[in-house]
Amino acid sequence: MTNSPWNDQRVVEQVTQDANALLGGYDDSCLIIDESGIPKKGDKSVGVSRQWCGQLGKTDNCQVGVYSVLCHGEHVAPIGYRLFLPQCWINDEERCKLAGIPEEYIEFQTKPELAVQLVIEARGQGAEFQWVGTDALYGNSPAFTRMLNQMHETFMVDVSKSQRIYLEDPDPVVPPAKSNKGCRPSKLKAQCAPIRIDEWVGQQPESEWKRTCVCDATKGNLWVDVFHQRVWLWDGEEPHAHCWHLIVRRDIGAEDIKYSLSNAPEEISYKRLACMQAQRYWVERSFQDAKNQCGMGEYQARKWQSWHHHMAMVLMAMLFMVEQRILFKDAYPLLSCFDTVCILNFLLPQRAITLKEVIRQMEVRHQRRLASIQYAYLKQLELGLSESEP
Template sequence: MSGRYDGFYDTYDGCFRSGNHNVSRQAKQYLSGLIQSPKRNMERMAEVVPDSDSQVLQNFLSYSGWSHRAVMNQVARDANDWVGGDEGSGLYIDETCFAKKGKHSVGVARQWNGRLGKTDNCQVGVFGALGKGKHVSLIDARLYLPTVWTNDPKRCAKAGIPHGERVHKTKPDLAMEIVEQARVNGVRFEWVGMDAVYGSSFRLLQDLDMKGETFVADVRKDRHIYLKDPAPYVPASTPGKGRPRRRLCSDQESVEVGKWVADQPDSAWSRTTLRDSERGPLTVDLLCARVWLWDKKSSTTKQWHLLCRREIGKPNTIKYSLSNAPADVSLSTLGRMQAQRFWVERAFQDAKSHMGMSHYQARKWLSWHRHMALVMMAQQFMLQERMINSETYPLLSCYDIQIMLCQTLPARKMDRQDIKAMMIERHRRRQAAIDSAKRRSGPAAEPKTPLDLSN
């Protein structure tokens, strides 16, 4: 496996070379550290990766001259070779949060943290993942910037945010960028899958539809739909009374998705098996109807599928989705497309557990995106290993691959003096952080007696 790992890395070597500038060695050290180190900060990486240095790794991530976009684009093209295709492949858009205690990390703010289920101090990244069946790999990432950041030019400058990015972009805006970038990279997928954060944006759904992209987007149960074309119009003005009317209206009444579904008889639902899972066949009840959507702002209306999925034995657990798939698409096909987005959550879980996705020392814009690009490289390698060994080891997991790599990749061998030197350096940095905090909050800290480790 280590031989395939070296060969895999060699295909990315050019992303870290530019003229006389070459950080390929540091890139491979960082990538290895993401897999080998139990905690993926620079100090812990340097303790396990041979010939590495924490300061050099930090400089590589934050200041050296290489493009995270070039790496992400290469990952996207590689993922396309393995799981891309017009049939059965989906591009899944989702976000994940990274809890942060301070206020200096780029994009950090008090905002909704879906992982914790509450508003908390965190960063939010919007990601694109390409998948087919159970195989999925992250291929793009965009850091979401709340308005408290984009309205503060000095804060943006300190975090190294490029001038072109110092504008507020909604999460649906970032999702559209990811879809467009995937197409630029030649990525082949049949549909775009999204949760309700993105499905609630009628503008995003319209834009995708206009660009010829098929989507399956979750919506909340209070989403309003029309059972007939609302046919918006501007009422005729009364001569001589008031200003001319401009506001659109409709003779049709809208209804909330949840209320409409509650009124449907049991006979309207169809029991369908979507796929096999580790716990047996995934069987659900599905309900589908053609409905109309209108935002009450423009004269444009859309007729799309409303797909509802009810868990067997849990009649109140219902997922609602909109899709612009062809009118004659089968119910089972829509159900499978909706269910596929589950795998992006597995991709996040694997990336955080086995590739250090949430373990990073990256306060600035550039270093955050670079860390994510390298995590994607590691995940792409693991995807390929799982697919190569799918017949021999059908249950091969990212954890299995991580353990094997930890045993086969070169590891740093340290004697007692090396261990002592690293410990002293850690203590020096901790004390410097303590002293810095005390200087900001009060009188200067008393000098500390160095720790005696001579015995």
């Protein structure tokens, strides 16, 4: 993987075009940006550093990549990646050279900056999606949302509960000088005070929350309580504030609350916004499949080119997985990546059991999963939830 001369970006472009033929161009097609960490030992692997690793749920030695994933309903396919280089790597030019990092990439770039590159790349390669979705790491970056807005990309981004909003247009202006002495004011100032999202949402009556079904998850319909309001956002730098959608989601029977912002058209419904917000669920599943079934984290490669070659092959494998799910969705609607791997283990050399036995084992797994799904639906009925509930 280190010395082979093939261009991984040519592979990525082909994967994007093939994935778009399957998943792009629908009303619910979206591009989700997310990062994923891969634990590593030592200090030689390119980009490795002590940083947050979601897989471990803590700060540890790992490599972190930023990925773009094309989604349509429950079907997803990664179509792009960027390796995040921490500042400690950028500051050590010799270390970068030993890892084979091209000179043009020895420059610190934040994860939101890498995410913007992935959006531009996806569009340039023909991906057709209706919006860009991210978690709060990107949503908390005013520069990221500002750039997407300037690119005329619709976004649905999570934000932290401490995000400050305005309930009316802050109409930023430079205040007049109070006297002829001293420096004249030069910074814009809001004409009204902001408030934290969690504080304001906590003041809203229960009647403002609406119960709605946001998606058909692996174990039945996912019902949530949703609060929606148009609010103003100002980053303290732009000459004008933005009036965007605030969508707040509260899972039934849980205390966790998720806050998101979107620049979608003003007339969009709260149900549509809630479904857009829920789409990130399938991306987390895709990372699990990539790591557990497609070897995303199983490599012994230290250099820049080998990491990129490996990720390009993971993208190809994940595309194959979604192609099989769509191809056999009528015969095997519960077909998983694990099922596909089991069948490949038989079809490829060194098979130890018959294909008939492989299919029998798969059908047993599907029966158990179906029983679990049916049980979840029954529990929903007991709680008085149904598809027709407003």
